[in-house]
Amino acid sequence: MKRSPLLTKLINAPYILWSVLFIIAPLIMVIYYAFTDRTGAFTLDNVKGIGDYLSTFILSVGYGAVATLICLLIAYPFAYYLAHTGTSFQRTAVMLVMLPMWMSFLIRTYSWMTILGESGVINSFLGLFGIDPVTMLNTPGAVILGMVYNFLPYMILPIYTVMTKMDRSLLEAAQDLGCGKMHCIRKVIIPLSVPGVVSGITMVFVPSVSTFYITQKLGGGQINLIGDVIEGQFQTANNYNLGAALSLLLMVMILICLGVLGYFTDSEDEGSVLM
Amino acid sequence: MKKFFAFLLIFVILMSACIFPAFAYDYIEFSEETVNYYKNLGLQGTKLNVYNWGEYISDEDIDVIKEFEHLTGCSVNYTTFESNENMYSKLSGGGVSYDIVVPSDYTVEKLMSEGALQKIDFNNIPNYEKFFDSERYGYLLEDTVNGEKIKDYAVIYNIGTTVLIYNTKYVKEKPDSWSVLWDEQYKGKVLMFNNPRDSFAIAQFMLGQDLNSTNTADWDAAAELLKEQREKVQPSYVMDEVFVKMESGDYYFAAYYAGDYEVMVENNPDLDYVFPKEGVNSFYDAFCIPASAQNKKGAEAFINFMMEPEIALANAEYIYYATPNKAVMENSEYSLIDSKAVYPDDGDITHSQVFHNLPNDTLQYMNTLWMKVKGGNESEWVYTAFFICITLIAVVVIIAALHKRKMKKYYDI
Numbered sequence: 001m002k003r004s005p006l007l008t009k010l011i012n013a014p015y016i017l018w019s020v021l022f023i024i025a026p027l028i029m030v031i032y033y034a035f036t037d038r039t040g041a042f043t044l045d046n047v048k049g050i051g052d053y054l055s056t057f058i059l060s061v062g063y064g065a066v067a068t069l070i071c072l073l074i075a076y077p078f079a080y081y082l083a084h085t086g087t088s089f090q091r092t093a094v095m096l097v098m099l100p101m102w103m104s105f106l107i108r109t110y111s112w113m114t115i116l117g118e119s120g121v122i123n124s125f126l127g128l129f130g131i132d133p134v135t136m137l138n139t140p141g142a143v144i145l146g147m148v149y150n151f152l153p154y155m156i157l158p159i160y161t162v163m164t165k166m167d168r169s170l171l172e173a174a175q176d177l178g179c180g181k182m183h184c185i186r187k188v189i190i191p192l193s194v195p196g197v198v199s200g201i202t203m204v205f206v207p208s209v210s211t212f213y214i215t216q217k218l219g220g221g222q223i224n225l226i227g228d229v230i231e232g233q234f235q236t237a238n239n240y241n242l243g244a245a246l247s248l249l250l251m252v253m254i255l256i257c258l259g260v261l262g263y264f265t266d267s268e269d270e271g272s273v274l275m
Numbered sequence: 276m277k278k279f280f281a282f283l284l285i286f287v288i289l290m291s292a293c294i295f296p297a298f299a300y301d302y303i304e305f306s307e308e309t310v311n312y313y314k315n316l317g318l319q320g321t322k323l324n325v326y327n328w329g330e331y332i333s334d335e336d337i338d339v340i341k342e343f344e345h346l347t348g349c350s351v352n353y354t355t356f357e358s359n360e361n362m363y364s365k366l367s368g369g370g371v372s373y374d375i376v377v378p379s380d381y382t383v384e385k386l387m388s389e390g391a392l393q394k395i396d397f398n399n400i401p402n403y404e405k406f407f408d409s410e411r412y413g414y415l416l417e418d419t420v421n422g423e424k425i426k427d428y429a430v431i432y433n434i435g436t437t438v439l440i441y442n443t444k445y446v447k448e449k450p451d452s453w454s455v456l457w458d459e460q461y462k463g464k465v466l467m468f469n470n471p472r473d474s475f476a477i478a479q480f481m482l483g484q485d486l487n488s489t490n491t492a493d494w495d496a497a498a499e500l501l502k503e504q505r506e507k508v509q510p511s512y513v514m515d516e517v518f519v520k521m522e523s524g525d526y527y528f529a530a531y532y533a534g535d536y537e538v539m540v541e542n543n544p545d546l547d548y549v550f551p552k553e554g555v556n557s558f559y560d561a562f563c564i565p566a567s568a569q570n571k572k573g574a575e576a577f578i579n580f581m582m583e584p585e586i587a588l589a590n591a592e593y594i595y596y597a598t599p600n601k602a603v604m605e606n607s608e609y610s611l612i613d614s615k616a617v618y619p620d621d622g623d624i625t626h627s628q629v630f631h632n633l634p635n636d637t638l639q640y641m642n643t644l645w646m647k648v649k650g651g652n653e654s655e656w657v658y659t660a661f662f663i664c665i666t667l668i669a670v671v672v673i674i675a676a677l678h679k680r681k682m683k684k685y686y687d688i
Contacts, residue, residue: 038635049643052643052646052647053646053650055650055657055658056650058657058658058660058661059657062657062660062661062664065664113516113519114519117520117523117525118523118524118525119523119524119525135463137525138463138509138511216469217516220511220512220513221469221511221512221513221649222505222509222510222511222512222649222651224646224649224650224651228649229646229650232642232645232646233642234364235358235360235361235364236358236360236361236470236471236642236645237360237638237639237642238360238363238364238367238638239639239642260668260672263672
């Protein structure tokens with residue numbers, strides 16, 4: 001049965017309205033603010049002002065990349081293992097992965113402060129053995145930990161989904177044709193899981209680069225990433241125009257990073273998810 | 276069946292937990308005169324939008340909002356903000372309408388200069404005449420903005436100063452200067468304000484500057500000093516987390532507000548405070564009525580209500596900041612009356628300055644400097660690392676491309 005064009009349009013209307021209202025319109029506003037000054041006149045000063053924050057941009061991308069890499073290294077073997085165990089265990093494990101997400105992201109990050117602090121859980125425990133407190137909070141490590149902890153489920157779940165949907169007969173065929181175990185992983189499993197990995201990387205990298213809450217709480221305001229700068233422009237400095245220009249550049253940079261990623265994947269698979 | 280009973284039991288326990296505290300609340304018994312005054316204002320069924328600082332009104336033993344709603348029949352929509360700048364951008368952004376906001380000194384001036392506030396009708400605030408200690412605090416409102424007196428637009432809620440808080444367990448010698456926050460032996464143990472104006476003020480005091488300078492060279496010098504501090508002692512820039520961090524003993528020094536010291540010392544008696552000799556910032560927070568207010572009558576009734584002796588006392592006991600309310604100061608039950616941090620003696624503070632509104636250019640300049648201070652001096656190695664990474668990625672991309680071409684050839688054959 002073929003739907004009439006009018007009906008299709010009607011069904012699509014709410015989605016199109018939603019995207020126009022909440023995606024396209026804000027984007028246009030960001031662009032508008034980025035190229036105007038306080039009075040609304042056209043200016044390029046904001047774009048020039050970005051120069052001051054170039055190193056912050058690069059630093060943020062670096063932090064995001066490291067966090068994403070660690071997430072990938074943890075999530076991939078885990079997802080593989082998970083997809084190859086009994087169903088009931090799988091269900092429980094997936095549940096446990098998602099369980100922390102039932103709590104607010106803010107609370108989870110805040111509680112890391114009490115775990116890592118000088119008189120926190122870990123240091124009190126070390127103190128029992130007479131070990132001097134180790135400074136863990138307000139270090140780059142703490143910020144990376146916060147990112148990995150908070151965004152790990154977004155890496156595990158897409159990879160796990162791809163792994164479970166993988167056609168077992170392909171693996172069997174590879175084995176039949178004399179593929180060793182490592183060879184199987186390299187030649188069959190990894191290429192087939194690329195779409196999951198790509199969407200996982202996207203979902204971890206993008207929020208990591210732009211986060212400000214994690215750096216403020218776990219970095220103690222000492223580690224200043226681009227999210228903090230943008231937040232400050234809107235909340236403290238009340239300079240919407242520079243904030244918008246920075247956001248715009250951040251979007252472009254993320255697009256470029258994902259483009260590089262897409263380069264590695266799209267020719268091999270038709271199913272890369274987000275790019 | 277067993278499960279059903281278990282659920283029922285849980286349900287009953289949860290319900291009772293919800294209901295009992297609600298029943299347990301006792302309203303204050305105001306005098307008949309007061310009750311009639313608020314009843315006859317005709318506020319029944321109206322709405323009042325109050326925009327206040329977080330944790331800045333009593334809501335424990337005495338729930339001030341509830342009491343006000345009970346007396347007037349007006350329903351209060353109470354929301355909070357965490358900084359003047361935050362509140363300002365919400366208010367000036369439009370789209371929201373508040374009947375009462377509680378800005379600090381310099382933001383009162385900023386809002387007035389933009390015509391964002393309206394005059395308060397003091398005939399509707401009889402308590403102002405009765406309870407506001409104008410002899411002691413009236414001077415704070417002497418200034419004018421665009422020819423208008425600030426005191427016609429603002430009713431002081433609380434007064435305070437900044438203060439240097441330190442932990443006597445780790446700091447043996449009582450400090451007397453902000454310069455201790457630059458001492459390398461306390462590396463990683465210092466907390467600074469996470470807002471530009473308050474943090475810059477400390478550097479400005481050390482340099483002997485005017486806090487309201489519009490000279491960019493002054494701000495540059497202050498920023499240099501803050502950068503030096505960032506490199507030498509690596510302070511944490513925090514606001515509300517200061518409580519947890521000082522109470523736990525993780526940090527030895529904090530620059531913060533005097534009233535909050537009293538809160539911290541209740542939880543950690545090792546803490547002590549000092550008013551540094553270079554000077555401290557004294558400030559006030561005041562009730563103001565935005566020009567866009569929908570319920571001015573209600574707003575004035577609310578301000579009046581906040582000055583009722585019982586209510587002002589409850590707030591003073593809850594907030595720990597200095598109150599300008601005479602009735603509270605004369606009340607023997609008021610527990611903070613002897614606190615020298617909150618109510619310093621005349622000689623305790625050798626020098627103090629008040630923030631005034633700064634022109635937009637200066638503010639923007641300050642914010643840019645602040646971002647640089649917080650960004651630190653890391654750009655060089657960041658760039659180096661960046662170029663190494665880019666080269667690595669480029670190499671990988673090229674190798675991958677070559678490999679692909681080779682494979683393609685292989686398959687083509």
